[in-house]
Amino acid sequence: MAEFKPVLLTLPSLTPPLAVEVLPFGLTIHRVYVQADGKTHDIVIGPEDPQGHTEVKYVNTVIGRYANRVPVGTHNVSKDGIQGSFTTVTNESPEVSLHGGLKGWDFAIWSKYDTLSDATLFTKSEVETITQAAPGDASAAIFHYTSPDGEEGYEGTLLTETLVALVGPRGVASGPAEHAVGSVVIVYRSRLQEKDKVTPINLTQHWGFNLDASLKDDPEAQSILNHRVTLKASHIADRHANFLPTGNFIPVAEADNGSLAHVHDGKRVGDNWPSGAGYDDYYVLSERTTRQSPHRIKTSEFGPSLNVVKDIFERPNENVLELSSEKSGLAVKFDSNQDGLMFYTNNFSNEKGYRKKIHGGTGEKGDGYRKQSATFIEFHEPLAAFKYPTTTSTDTLLTSNEIYNNYVRADVFLRQVEHTGAA
Template sequence: MAEFKPVLLSLPSLAPSLAVEVIPFGLTIHRIFVQVDGRTHDIVIGPEAPEDHTVVKYTNTIVGRYANRVPVGTHTVDKDGVSSQFTAITNESPQVSLHGGPTGFDQRAWTQLPSLSSATLFTPAEISAIAEAAPGESSAAIFTLTSEDGDQGYTGRLLLEVLIAVVQPGPGRTTGGAEHELGSVVIVYRAKVDEKAGEKVVTPINITQHWGFNLDASLKDGPDSLSVMNHNMNMKSTHVAELLPNHLPSGNYIPIAEADGGSGAHVHGNKRIGDGFPKGGYDDYYLLSPRPASASPHRIPLSSFAPSLDLVKGLLVGGRRDPVLELSSDRSGLAVEFDTNQAGLMFYTNNWADAKGYRKKIHGGSGVKGDGYIPQSAAFIEFHEPLSAFLYPTTTSTDTLLTSDEIYNNFVRADVILRRVDHTGTGV
């Protein structure tokens, strides 16, 4: 079926160093291929067959309308004098609604627009910038989905458009042959909620890509290649969310140096993920360190959404950035640096992986059920706004509410880098 037919996005080259396979079902990043030194790596985990994403939940899919955990029940929200109610529906436990409810955006068939110019939530100036930065029909695509009023209990008819692009390296990355940028994956999420019977509407929204990275799995040289415990992480964060026993947020944020009794487990200052590894692994939300206001705001007033507005060009071009998080491996020599306009991220180490589930052939699996990934086999890095922020607006940077006179705007950029270090493995 069309929703399981991969869409390949790659750099315009006979031998591209970076390519992405997108599955319209769940808007899933099925593969991120990295070609270096005659080896092919796939740096995200997941099943071999696209159809198996129907049973392998939240693996590289989009999630929403609301990422992470929301208390089950009816909530009243208000923004700029506009009020509404929505009902979060149980799916993880009687108290918890996870990732948008029982049938979230991860379980929906998205549609690729026939052309970039068909988009309505990207301006003509932005479409021109996309075409310039990602030339050819195989470098960028925009996918769309409509979530009707009442979908999973949420208020308002919501139109979504998501740009996924693979773009060339920027200048200034290669330094003395020791480091070489291979390209970038850029995702821009846009959404608009319609008025209802001529009245303004407000709805919660907080979406992200629930993607899981392993930079060594394609080496296939033993159990260590399936684990991210030896990956290095450098995260620019200040606080970690305090979670209740059912994993719902309390609304409090703890300085990372004080979390886990001051063990230092949550201070990811260029250390191995396995160093100070907490019991049960990581499944935590981090607030990122304060940084200059992004040129790409969270919300775009409709009054400012003119044909000449361009908020994407700066995301698609340019040289080296100041990343908010870096994931790297000395074994493969690969690294990924991330930039975003979101206030924080969820970091999860695949603690509940099903070892009898599904694993890609390029990662040493058979492709069929029975030999899945082991716990701690991926670093899930999910950029989104703080947990249940509409309930705790005084402790977070945004209330995660969208009204019908503005457009939701969220981006993440992943720069893929090869570092010339001594490493082992045969790849494929």
């Protein structure tokens, strides 16, 4: 089936090379290949067979229409004089609707435009910038999906176009022993198709990273506890016992009874482990120093010469989160225009699922990843922000007079290591 046939994006001119496989099913980042010291790494976990994503939910897929948890029930919203109402459905518990409902966009079948110019939510100037940054037919693709009015209780017909692009080294190396490999850029654009509508939207890529997993002869490679994390965050979201947000935020130094477990300053993930099963927290990013790509673009300003993606490709990455491993020598530095991110350490994984062969698995069901086998890094706006507009910088509402704009950029680096653990 076409939805399970990977679309391969490559930058073959890069040394070492970087490549990504994207599935139209769930807009899934199926693989991220990196060549390091003569070995091929796949730095995201997941099933070997693309069709395994029908059984393993939320692994490297897009999440929509609304990421994370919102209360079940009918919600009345208003923005710019436009009134709206939507009803979220239960799927995680009687009180909680998770990741868009019973059948979210992670199960939607996306279509790839034949050319970048076929997209309607990226301007002519932006397509030119994308083509220059990601040259060649195999370096960038735009996928699209139209969510019908009423899907999973959400109001309005919503067209979404998502750019996935590979670009050459843009990141700044931290020293002579670090080499910039290249970058993965994802840009989400959405627009309501009817007039005078308002709907909530909060998208993310729910991708799970393990930079060591391809070192399959190393018994510690299936764990991310030795990975190091630097996260520039000021607060985490306070939540109820059912994981719904309270609308309040806690300074990272005070969270978890002041244990400093949520102060990620380059420490190992496994050091100063938080109470409970592990990390599964929403972090509000600290104030950034450079101008960010806007969350919304006014439709009245959306014309051929508008170019919002130029800064995404060309300005330096602020490195709001850095994930690195001393074993593989790989590091990924992230940037986004979103106000925060979920950081999840795959606490509830079990070995009944699937594991890629490159990660030492058989590819068969029952040979899955163990707990703490990946760090899921999901950039999106604060939890259920349409309910708490006074405590967040965005209400996550989109009107017919706006275009939703969300991006994440992941810069991949290779660092010099004494032992690669190569098989």
